[in-house]
Ligand SMILES: [Fe+2]
């Protein structure tokens with residue numbers, strides 16, 4: 224694995240300034256959440272740092288790399304290219320940033336859609352991405368920020384539910400992993 228600082232520099236040239244600032248916000252939030260829930264702070268920082276490492280690749284490049292790295296692009300991903308960046312990001316973190324830790328790679332791999340029964344690190348990155356300090360205000364943000372430090376599973380359910388509603392409203396393609404994730408976490412909302 225490259226050092227944090229080397230990774231940070233490398234990343235800076237792969238991301239837009241806006242995305243870089245967002246990323247550093249996610250790092251800060253992920254560290255706080257790791258502290259709150261007794262997760263590994265170093266792993267949380269790395270996963271947060273690299274979570275969007277492939278997001279600013281141009282569309283053609285994303286598709287080309289998916290082919291090269293044997294990442295299956297399903298219909299939903301083809302319709303909504305943005306969904307590719309979580310799977311491609313994990314692969315880029317492994318190949319270019321030399322991350323071998325499966326836990327870190329999976330936290331990157333599922334940070335947008337979520338999935339059922341996530342690890343603590345996966346939940347931390349998913350939530351930190353949603354609530355980081357630089358996020359522009361939207362309806363459910365304050366509630367998510369408060370909930371995040373009270374009950375992590377309830378927060379997962381809350382964010383998944385709101386994200387899915389938003390995707391449906393915008394008539395965007397919804398990834399089955401998100402649906403499966405909400406199916407799994409919704410029990411926490413009823414408590
Ligand atoms: Fe992302």
Ligand SMILES: [Fe+2]
Nearest residue numbers: 245274275352
């Ligand atoms: Fe992000």
